[in-house]
Amino acid sequence: MPMDHPPSRTPARVKDRPTWLISRTFARSSGLLAAGFESYGRGLRSYHYRLLAALDEWGPASQADLGRGTGIDRSDVTAALSELESLRLVERSVDPEHRRRNIVTITPAGVEQLLELDNVIDGIQEQVLKPLTHAQRRQFIALMVKLLAAEDESSKG
Amino acid sequence: MPMDHPPSRTPARVKDRPTWLISRTFARSSGLLAAGFESYGRGLRSYHYRLLAALDEWGPASQADLGRGTGIDRSDVTAALSELESLRLVERSVDPEHRRRNIVTITPAGVEQLLELDNVIDGIQEQVLKPLTHAQRRQFIALMVKLLAAEDESSKG
DNA sequence: AGCAAACGTTGGTCACACCAACAATTGGTA
DNA sequence: TACCAATTGTTGGTGTGACCAACGTTTGCT
Numbered sequence: 037m038p039m040d041h042p043p044s045r046t047p048a049r050v051k052d053r054p055t056w057l058i059s060r061t062f063a064r065s066s067g068l069l070a071a072g073f074e075s076y077g078r079g080l081r082s083y084h085y086r087l088l089a090a091l092d093e094w095g096p097a098s099q100a101d102l103g104r105g106t107g108i109d110r111s112d113v114t115a116a117l118s119e120l121e122s123l124r125l126v127e128r129s130v131d132p133e134h135r136r137r138n139i140v141t142i143t144p145a146g147v148e149q150l151l152e153l154d155n156v157i158d159g160i161q162e163q164v165l166k167p168l169t170h171a172q173r174r175q176f177i178a179l180m181v182k183l184l185a186a187e188d189e190s191s192k193g
Numbered sequence: 194m195p196m197d198h199p200p201s202r203t204p205a206r207v208k209d210r211p212t213w214l215i216s217r218t219f220a221r222s223s224g225l226l227a228a229g230f231e232s233y234g235r236g237l238r239s240y241h242y243r244l245l246a247a248l249d250e251w252g253p254a255s256q257a258d259l260g261r262g263t264g265i266d267r268s269d270v271t272a273a274l275s276e277l278e279s280l281r282l283v284e285r286s287v288d289p290e291h292r293r294r295n296i297v298t299i300t301p302a303g304v305e306q307l308l309e310l311d312n313v314i315d316g317i318q319e320q321v322l323k324p325l326t327h328a329q330r331r332q333f334i335a336l337m338v339k340l341l342a343a344e345d346e347s348s349k350g
Numbered sequence: 351a352g353c354a355a356a357c358g359t360t361g362g363t364c365a366c367a368c369c370a371a372c373a374a375t376t377g378g379t380a
Numbered sequence: 381t382a383c384c385a386a387t388t389g390t391t392g393g394t395g396t397g398a399c400c401a402a403c404g405t406t407t408g409c410t
Binding site for chain 2 (some may be wrong): 046047048049050052053054055057058059060062064065066068069077084085089092093094105107121136154157160161164166167168170171173175176177179180181182183184185186187
Binding site (some may be wrong): 113 | 395396398399400404405407
């Protein structure tokens, strides 16, 4: 048997690379989020949460605007809204001024669910960042913001 | 039309959260990796690369050990190795001492492909981290390492 | 009036991650 | 030695997030 000692978890060439570290950090983060959604989210997932958040913050909106505003693909907006509607967390009606469009509105139950999810998700931020000091947390966040701001600049260019 | 101004890309409650920032950072990182693999990788993806890296570093190994060593599920190890084998980047033979097992070996062509991919992936580290100074890069990496090391501790606990 | 664009819906794919079931082989124990 | 549980590799499946194509209907512009 050629492998006569247990290998390290990750080949050395892979494990120190930033792209790998980012992916493992994301895996941990999304794993905790998925667990949180599963425990408290009544089958809701990230897409649902983002759409509820958008509706609460921006007010009634068309599906196309929701898609553009959240970055979620149109077909996924449709699918997630159908699920939210069946849970009575949103309502959809045809826009009388533009009959091609639906106007989507969050319901009071939707607002309530959003606040619950906020709490869950806030707790998960704590969990994800637990190993870091408060200063390190601010640092980590600032670095990611910088990474992403540069991308925003280049995509607007 | 209720939304009479273009909303920001992301609802405010979402956009400053570490889990969101991590996911966008990952999306950017994996997008660049996917583009790199597509341009230079002959249809190979992350799983393939990780398996080639493991074989090059650890030497011939059983599939089960490869799966344990890289964290890739058994069925995905099988699928990826089948693809690598069909490209003649690895060879598989039955272990004569343990006829339930295959021994997987990287081929010279596999080593060559791995080195090419190394170059591509190294370039992508540069791209991903481009907005940060060198000191910030070291910082970012150290923070992620700390986050992940704590997880390693808790999963060994 | 005609045509292109927009909208929402339906259907599809991909990558990564994970799980279930099965047949064959091996190792350990009674 | 026989039996049974564990291991191995294969085949098949699901979920999430992300993305794309095609279609019929409605709207806006020339």
